[in-house]
Amino acid sequence: MNRSGMDKFKENLKNIRASFAASLLRTKRPISGRSRAAVMLNNFFLHIQGVRTNINTLRPSYTFGLGLVSLFLLFFTTISGILLMIYYSPSTGEAYNTVKDITYVVFAGSLMRNVHKWAGEGMIIFVMLHMARVFYTGSYSRPREFNWLVGIMLLILTFVLNLSGYMLPWDQLSYWALVIVSNIIQSSKELTDALGITPYFDIGGMAKEFFLGGTVPGKATLIRVYFLHIMLLPILLFIFLGVHFWRIRKDGGLSRPAGSAEKSVFSWPDLLRAETAVFMLCLAGVLVYSFYVDAPLREMANPLIPENPAKAPWYFLGLQEMVSYSAFMGGIVAPGLAILGLALIPYLDREDGHAGIWFSGRQGKITALQSMFAGAAVLAGLLAFVIRFGWFRNWWPDVPQILIIMVNPAGIWVAFVALWSLRVIKKTGSTRMGAIALFTMFLVGYVMLTYVGTELRGPNWEFYWLKSQWPMH
Amino acid sequence: MYRKFYLTLTLISALVVLAFALLAAYREATPEWKTYRSEYRKLFIEKAEAAGKEAVLPDMDIQQIYLPELQRVDRCTNCHAGVDNPLMADAEIPYRQHSGDYLQNHPVERFGCTVCHQGQGRATNKKEAHGEGRDTHWDYPIIPLKYIQSSCAVCHDLDMLERSGADKVAEGARLFRQKGCKGCHKLNGVGGVLGKYLDGVGSQPIAYFPMKYIKGEKTVYSWLRQHFEDPRSIVPGSLMKVNLTAGEADLLTTYMLSLRSEEMPARYRRIRHAGAEETPDGESLYRMYCIACHTTGKKSVYDSIFKRTIPAIMDPAFLRTANDLFLKRVIKEGRTGTPMTAWKAGGAGLTDEEINRIISYITRDRPASAGQAARGIITAKRITGDIPLQPADALWRRAQEFTVPLMLVGQAPDPMDRLVRVRALYNDRDIAFLVEWEDETRDVSLGVNTFRDGVALQFPVQNTVEPSFRMGQGKGRDSRGMVNIWFWKADVQESLDRGGRKAGLSPVENLTATGFGTLKLKEDASVPVYGRGQWLNGRWRVVFRRAFSGHEGDAVFTAGVLTPVSFAVWDGAEENVDGKKAVSAWYYIVPGR
Structure with a gap:
């Protein structure tokens, strides 16, 4: 028996925790400045963050952790999604049954589905809140313009991922949302129809057919939506996410007020502590919500029984509301201009020196409030007018569609937002104030239109104050 | 930085996560069915001990019956665990053994x-397994036991069910045939078109049924029963007729629920027909398809749902004049503008054989005196040379004489057999009819209290589908139900005879009509109808003559093709005027080749 060999074995056994930690962290215990720096630099997962973190970044009332929340929600959807993928089968005959089985017999399957659903839809809310935080603290200004664009791309991907997931259970909600969404995709047909060129150039119809893999939702649609949901869109999302994070580092970390104390602390442990707190909070929130609220699952998809009203998922109901005025305006022009307007903000507002300050100071707060109230009043008035009196088609049944495409509530709202923002620029002499006006009204529009589409529209897209007033079938 | 804040947040959140993870785990580990299962195991041991037997306990894993052929996964036995356990015969639900001996022939594993x-x-x-309540979002809730026999008929034929205990569904099917449901509802390709198709109605989702006026629980079962009891209270404006006694609504509901669209695999089906399928006799066919509207057919009745009179098709007076060809054409083609359906093979789906059987059933009480006219065809003889306008001309004898029985309208039935005798001639230019009938009196003046004799011929303007033989039907300028009427009047004839013949004048008016009270002179009278009537020895003889081809709105004749024609006679002595007359149903004139 080799005595020294046995000793070595015992000693290795005793030191296994320390040696594993050293191998993992590639450094000694992070207690000194040097080792704290090393631990961040030497770890694959941590090195995307700086060795030191500005104290402004850690201030809860500056970021509210919104970006992190979005990221963690993405983690939860990814993990629960992988679990769901084990049981789910993307065929029209089986999809619904597998979702039922997940709900009824898979251990914690219902919880996983809830987590997946609510974390995913939570992402929409938190990504938008994160965007609002970035916007109102002026964090898009030089040198972070491009990362703002990446962020918009991530927002769009979040929407599309959610939407594609909505289709997969293949129940009545999925099917009729698919019908509505494919009609929104087709909305440029309204313009080509009005111009009479649809027979030669039916771009709307082509887009719809490409999306559905046919003219009506079916087998081909489900498999391509599934492919989008679990493959193409997540890959794109993670690529853009990588770029987003890389740019944060390259652009000098999170924004902060110019001239503020350049005081920083080691990321280990201060930043990691904050991140852990947000992670836990996020997990707790998702878990509690998912414990109590079940993801909806209706009757199996039936092309012969239209849901009335057939609605897109809630986050697209603002769009559907606008599409109800004019498909082309609401489905193509208004969202296109909104995205274009958001994307151009950092390039049209080049004012520096406001970054890191909420609303860039008092004037910004006033502008934001004014824009919010003015926007809400104008939009509410516009909606009330349309609901009470209708639009051109109700007054003159034979009016050419092209006139409605050009003049309709959605278009008027977009024009109002643009004019109001220009007026603010002229009045204040500040492009930043114009940007605040524009963005505030974008948020007001999204929230109000979504509310109207979700809560106030009943069968045949008629107006009702309450769902209980809907005529019963 | 903010060390305490973040640590507190982490700690509280972690506690919440832990608590809810445990709660979720507990909830997952104790599903509802496990409670039932352990209760069942306890009960089983008790019963087995009492019976001195050994209990073979099921394990606590989830159970399911996977039926790939039926495309089903049934997990019911997780709670209904004693379903095939004889020891559980008197246990309470859900542990009780299945009633009867159904499971012997229908083993639960299969x-x-x-x-x-x-x-x-x-x-x-x-809740969700039973699928009760709209919030379960399940289209096929558990069937109430009183309708359960509907499921038997998915695999078994009704003959067999009637003999072996599933009498309710068999009785429902019999009611369905006897109440004339298929008069309006199509099933398996045969039946009227006024009502909804009934194929697969038993597996239609709840969304197909408007639940607004349903009392109590809003299920398809309640809908069917309440709709059978009072259709118009469930579907306002419904045309459906019901004539059911208490309990029959439930039987019909059971039968409706058996009409499922899903087809069982052959291995599961047990359809044994006693013999070759027989075509039902005329009476059964009449019950299946006609009785809902025509009822006994003995009396014409005003139908408050259809808002029109339904003719008495089995009244002997009507049958006298209604020839088989007329009946056959009406049954096959239906009556535009009325609820009467086209029953031909390409329409409501009856075969010619079945229609013939129905006709023989309807006409079984036709008076024998109707004679040869039952065939309904009047052949016009082709001659060369001029056609005489003179009724007494010998040339008329070359045409065959046809008898057309009439029915009285607007007056009490006449014990005498009223009829007209008709001969028809045609040549390259003209077509002419000689109509003779017996009339004791020669009534040739129209005054306050005196009425004239008269006779009219009537032709549909478009003779593809003949309209009502009582002066057509329709609205405005819609010519589909329009008739062309040639009306000879004895008083006009008299005044012409007295004033000497004036060229171009005729005792026959050329008219059109689209129903009662719409009679008017033809606007385009470029093709006049000539005529001449003579009364001799208690008999009127009237000749009508018109150019063979008419104008728009005139009767159309084509060699070898049937043109519907009907006759009306007014007897002045009987105070006949306007609608008070004797008429025939449609007969068919065919210019012979």
Whole structure:
């Protein structure tokens, strides 16, 4: 028996925790400045963050952790999604049954589905809140313009991922949302129809057919939506996410007020502590919500029984509301201009020196409030007018569609937002104030239109104050 | 930085995560069905001990019956664990053994549960498994036991069911045939078109049924029963007729629920017909397809739902004049503008053979005196040379004489057999009819209290589908139901005879009509109808003559093709005027080749 060999074995056994930690962290215990720096630099997962973190970044009332929340929600959807993928089968005959089985017999399957659903839809809310935080603290200004664009791309991907997931259970909600969404995709047909060129150039119809893999939702649609949901869109999302994070580092970390104390602390442990707190909070929130609220699952998809009203998922109901005025305006022009307007903000507002300050100071707060109230009043008035009196088609049944495409509530709202923002620029002499006006009204529009589409529209897209007033079938 | 804040947040959140992870785990580990299962195991041991037997306990894993052929997964036995355990015969539900000996022939491993009972087999809690309530979002809730026999008929034929205990569904099917439901509803390709198709009605989702006026629980079962009891209270404006006694609504509901669209695999079906399928006799066919509207057919009745009079098709007076060809054409082609359906093979789906059987049933009480006219065809003889306008001309004898029985309208039935005798001639230019009938009196003046004799011929303007033989039907300028009427009047004839013949004047008016009270002179009278009437020895003889081809709105004649024609006679002595007359149903004139 080799005595020294046995000793070595015992000693290795005793030191296994320390040696594993050293191998993992590639450094000694992070207690000194040097080792704290090393631990961040030497770890694959941590090195995307700086060795030191500005104290402004850690201030809860500056970021509210919104970006992190979005990221963690993405983690939860990814993990629960992988679990769901084990049981789910993307065929029209089986999809619904597998979702039922997940709900009824898979251990914690219902919880996983809830987590997946609510974390995913939570992402929409938190990504938008994160965007609002970035916007109102002026964090898009030089040198972070491009990362703002990446962020918009991530927002769009979040929407599309959610939407594609909505289709997969293949129940009545999925099917009729698919019908509505494919009609929104087709909305440029309204313009080509009005111009009479649809027979030669039916771009709307082509887009719809490409999306559905046919003219009506079916087998081909489900498999391509599934492919989008679990493959193409997540890959794109993670690529853009990588770029987003890389740019944060390259652009000098999170924004902060110019001239503020350049005081920083080691990321280990201060930043990691904050991140852990947000992670836990996020997990707790998702878990509690998912414990109590079940993801909806209706009757199996039936092309012969239209849901009335057939609605897109809630986050697209603002769009559907606008599409109800004019498909082309609401489905193509208004969202296109909104995205274009958001994307151009950092390039049209080049004012520096406001970054890191909420609303860039008092004037910004006033502008934001004014824009919010003015926007809400104008939009509410516009909606009330349309609901009470209708639009051109109700007054003159034979009016050419092209006139409605050009003049309709959605278009008027977009024009109002643009004019109001220009007026603010002229009045204040500040492009930043114009940007605040524009963005505030974008948020007001999204929230109000979504509310109207979700809560106030009943069968045949008629107006009702309450769902209980809907005529019963 | 903010060390305390973040640590507190982490700690509180972690506690919440831990608590809810445990709660979730507990909830997952104790599903509703496990409670039932352990209760069942306890009960089983008790009963087995009492019976001195050994209990073979089921394990606590989830159970399911996977039926790939039936495309079902049934997890009902997780709670209904004693379903095939004889020891559980008197246990309480859900542990009780299945009633009767059904499971001997339908072993639960092969049939599962939902194939008969419906409900959501995949679900593992009571509410959703039974699928009760709209909030379960399940289209096929568990079938109430009083309708359960509807499931038997999915695999078994009704003959067999009637003999072996499933009498309710068999009785429902019999009612369905006897109440004339298929007069309006199509099933398996045969039946009227006024009502909804009934194929697959038993597996239609709840969304197909407007639940607004349903009292009590809003299920398809309640809908069917309440709709059978009072259709118009459930579907306002419905045309459906019901004539049911108490309990029959439930039987019909059971039968409706058996009409499922899903076809069982052959291995599961047990359809044994006693013999070759027989075509039902005329009476059964009449009950199946006609009785809902025409009832006994003995009396014409005003129908408050259709808002029109339904003719008495089995009244002997009508049958006298209604020839088989007329009946056949009406049954086959239907009556535009009325609820009467086209029953031909390409329409409501009856075969010619079945229609013939119905006709023989309807006409079984036709008076023998109707004679040869029952065939309904009047052949016009082709001659060369001029056609005489003179009724007494010998040339008329070359045409065959046809008898057309008439029915009286607007007056009490006449014991005498009223009829007209008709001969028809045609040549290259003209077509002419000689109409003779017996009339004791020669009434040639029209005054306050005196009425004239008269005779009219009537032709549909478009003779593809003949309109009502009582002066057509229709609205405005719609010519589909329009008739062309040639009306000879004895008083006009008299005044012409007295004033000497004036060229171009005729005792025959050329008219059109689209129903009662719409009679008017033809606007385009470029093709006049000539005529001449003579009364001799208690008999009127009237000749009508017109150019063979008419103008728009005139009767159309084509060699070898049937043109519907009907006759009306007014007897002045009987105070006949306007609608008070004797008429024939449609007969068919065919210019012979």
